[in-house]
Amino acid sequence: MSPNVLALLPEYILVLAGVLIMLAEPCLPAAASRKPLGWIAILGTALAGLASWYQLQFGTLHAFYGTIQVDAFSIFFHLLIAAVVLVTLLGSLDYFEGHATHAGEYFALTLFGATGMMFMTSSVELLMVFVGLEISSISTYIMAGFRKGQATASESSLKYFLLGSFATAFFLYGIALAFGATGSTNIYAIAHGLETTATPHLAFLALAMLIIGLGFKVSAAPFHVWTPDVYQGAPAPVVGLMSTAPKAAAFAVLLRITFSGFPAMQHRWAILMWVLAALSMTVGNLGALLQRDVKRMLAYSSIAHAGYLLVAFTAFPQDGIAAACFYTATYAAMNVGAFAVITQVSGYDETARSQEDFTGLASRRPMLAALLAFFLLSLIGIPFTGGFFGKFYVFSAAVAAGHVWLAVIGLLNSGVACFYYLRLLAAVYAKPTAESAALTSIPARRVSVPAAVGLTLAAIATLVLGILPGNTLWLTQYAGTSTIIESARQHCAPHPDNCHVELQMEQR
Amino acid sequence: MQLALFLIFGVLAVAGAINLLLQRHPINSALSLVVVMMSLAVLYWSLGAEFLAAAQVIVYSGAIMVLFVFVIMLLNAGEEEHTTGSRIAYVAGFPGAAAIFCLLSFVFLSERKAMGGTDLGGYLSHSANNIAEISRLLFRDLLLPFEVTSILILVAILGAVVLARKEQ
Numbered sequence: 001m002s003p004n005v006l007a008l009l010p011e012y013i014l015v016l017a018g019v020l021i022m023l024a025e026p027c028l029p030a031a032a033s034r035k036p037l038g039w040i041a042i043l044g045t046a047l048a049g050l051a052s053w054y055q056l057q058f059g060t061l062h063a064f065y066g067t068i069q070v071d072a073f074s075i076f077f078h079l080l081i082a083a084v085v086l087v088t089l090l091g092s093l094d095y096f097e098g099h100a101t102h103a104g105e106y107f108a109l110t111l112f113g114a115t116g117m118m119f120m121t122s123s124v125e126l127l128m129v130f131v132g133l134e135i136s137s138i139s140t141y142i143m144a145g146f147r148k149g150q151a152t153a154s155e156s157s158l159k160y161f162l163l164g165s166f167a168t169a170f171f172l173y174g175i176a177l178a179f180g181a182t183g184s185t186n187i188y189a190i191a192h193g194l195e196t197t198a199t200p201h202l203a204f205l206a207l208a209m210l211i212i213g214l215g216f217k218v219s220a221a222p223f224h225v226w227t228p229d230v231y232q233g234a235p236a237p238v239v240g241l242m243s244t245a246p247k248a249a250a251f252a253v254l255l256r257i258t259f260s261g262f263p264a265m266q267h268r269w270a271i272l273m274w275v276l277a278a279l280s281m282t283v284g285n286l287g288a289l290l291q292r293d294v295k296r297m298l299a300y301s302s303i304a305h306a307g308y309l310l311v312a313f314t315a316f317p318q319d320g321i322a323a324a325c326f327y328t329a330t331y332a333a334m335n336v337g338a339f340a341v342i343t344q345v346s347g348y349d350e351t352a353r354s355q356e357d358f359t360g361l362a363s364r365r366p367m368l369a370a371l372l373a374f375f376l377l378s379l380i381g382i383p384f385t386g387g388f389f390g391k392f393y394v395f396s397a398a399v400a401a402g403h404v405w406l407a408v409i410g411l412l413n414s415g416v417a418c419f420y421y422l423r424l425l426a427a428v429y430a431k432p433t434a435e436s437a438a439l440t441s442i443p444a445r446r447v448s449v450p451a452a453v454g455l456t457l458a459a460i461a462t463l464v465l466g467i468l469p470g471n472t473l474w475l476t477q478y479a480g481t482s483t484i485i486e487s488a489r490q491h492c493a494p495h496p497d498n499c500h501v502e503l504q505m506e507q508r
Numbered sequence: 509m510q511l512a513l514f515l516i517f518g519v520l521a522v523a524g525a526i527n528l529l530l531q532r533h534p535i536n537s538a539l540s541l542v543v544v545m546m547s548l549a550v551l552y553w554s555l556g557a558e559f560l561a562a563a564q565v566i567v568y569s570g571a572i573m574v575l576f577v578f579v580i581m582l583l584n585a586g587e588e589e590h591t592t593g594s595r596i597a598y599v600a601g602f603p604g605a606a607a608i609f610c611l612l613s614f615v616f617l618s619e620r621k622a623m624g625g626t627d628l629g630g631y632l633s634h635s636a637n638n639i640a641e642i643s644r645l646l647f648r649d650l651l652l653p654f655e656v657t658s659i660l661i662l663v664a665i666l667g668a669v670v671l672a673r674k675e676q
Binding site for chain 2: 130
């Protein structure tokens with residue numbers, strides 16, 4: 001198979017499935033259920049995940065004149081994105097039933113968004129990253145405003161669109177400045193150009209702009225202001241998707257740009273990351289303390305988790321990449337699970353929003369309450385859940401690089417975080433009061449089989465990452481090592497005779 | 509001659525951009541955007557990128573701005589009202605913009621020597637012509653982003669259908 005086909009196999013499958021859904025949608029009668037389209041989307045996502053897994057045996061692939069690089073790092077994020085999209089699609093298969101509003105377009109947009117995210121993770125050319133970023137962002141802007149009748153939905157979509165475009169402008173300007181400083185927009189060519197550049201200030205400004213642009217996308221403080229409003233107004237399954245998959249993709253890009261593109265400046269950007277991490281953790285956790293709305297609370301918690309993840313950037317390259325990859329996976333599993341539970345509890349209209357509305361959930365929906373409790377415990381970082389090992393690896397990587405104070409700030413923040421997660425948990429397991437009328441007024445919908453499968457998948461992933469992290473850990477370390485090795489390979493490509501780098505991990 | 513052109517159209521571009529922000533009526537803003545686009549085209553041309561200048565005039569000033577004006581006319585957009593929100597934007601926006609401007613000018617001025625200068629009216633590349641350079645980039649080195657942009661446009665069309673269609 002030509003490398004141009006092989007390297008982009010998952011993306012091709014997703015685009016084909018998306019186009020198929022678009023073509024099939026008008027053929028269905030207007031009143032018919034859109035579930036078959038959802039099944040096409042689920043099948044496409046599963047196939048794309050399998051295709052990524054299939055790519056793992058080929059080591060590092062290059063395609064399209066060095067634009068695309070498929071390695072263990074990109075495959076890890078491809079699998080992660082495919083899994084998140086799969087759980088989201090399973091959980092929202094019947095979300096639009098009875099509200100015949102563009103369910104077909106929803107499935108198609110999800111797949112196209114996933115394509116954009118996959119392009120972001122497998123690309124080593126900043127312009128390709130930009131196009132992927134725009135595809136994923138624009139599809140999430142649209143999906144945020146899917147409940148068209150509601151004022152909060154329009155507010156959410158518009159706010160996300162305006163601030164997101166602002167961030168994109170920063171990212172694009174960063175690319176332009178990087179081109180000005182090093183003469184290329186390819187990540188390895190930038191790394192090469194940095195060694196001889198006559199304009200180091202310009203190069204650092206380029207990196208700062210790129211970090212600002214991506215900081216908006218991952219909602220790191222102080223670029224987080226859009227997060228609570230957007231998460232509050234968007235439909236719950238969409239929030240579950242957009243708080244995990246696009247963030248994972250943006251973090252992958254950030255890892256590639258910092259560790260492979262600007263390794264020569266690590267002593268400078270590590271300080272930036274230190275500040276961003278400390279700010280995000282503190283702002284996120286303190287903000288979450290003040291929230292009564294469950295989705296807003298989880299929005300602030302996602303800011304805090306972006307902060308924990310940024311801690312990994314201050315570590316040594318190999319540890320840092322592995323720890324960040326692992327944390328992204330655990331965060332995605334538990335967060336997408338938590339939002340899947342909220343989707344099932346509050347339904348399309350989301351009458352149950354605040355903590356009072358969730359009081360006494362356990363007596364009405366014991367299974368859902370137990371799952372929510374499990375995901376919340378994982379978000380706290382209790383042992384035997386994925387969240388524990390995620391935090392453990394991130395903080396130990398930071399300590400190994402000498403950033404003890406950052407780890408201390410992180411641990412203090414985890415203590416603060418306990419408080420608001422446990423407050424929600426206590427409310428869920430408390431007796432229903434008069435104030436929890438909202439919950440009783442919703443007819444308790446049965447959880448459909450696909451949604452139950454999706455929830456189970458998320459729960460199993462969170463549990464396995466907490467008990468048997470070995471396999472995932474191996475894959476993340478493989479990803480970290482292959483990234484470093486590829487950087488070294490590209491670095492000494494002009495002198496192949498002196499080039500003795502080999503990837504040892506492939507033998508396992 | 510080239511310097512005079514640069515000065516005139518540089519000032520015109522900045523003035524057009526500021527006018528775009530200050531105008532209250534969308535049509536006036538759109539027309540100042542045309543001025544900005546045309547001045548930019550002249551600047552590209554004066555740097556020797558004549559193909560880019562022509563594309564700028566045809567695509568931006570021609571196609572895109574006509575669409576802009578059509579949409580504004582169709583929507584019948586009236587004058588903007590200044591709410592408290594936009595006053596906050598003044599308080600936070602102007603210092604922020606000023607800070608970015610200062611930072612950029614500091615970096616560009618401090619690296620002025622290293623960056624060197626270019627001759628106004630010089631050629632982009634002395635060996636090949638403009639169109640050959642651009643097409644090699646667009647259809648070979650950056651073929652994939654160029655092709656994938658079509659997915660981006662498809663997503664935008666889907667979004668327009670979803671958000672703008674009237675519900676039955």
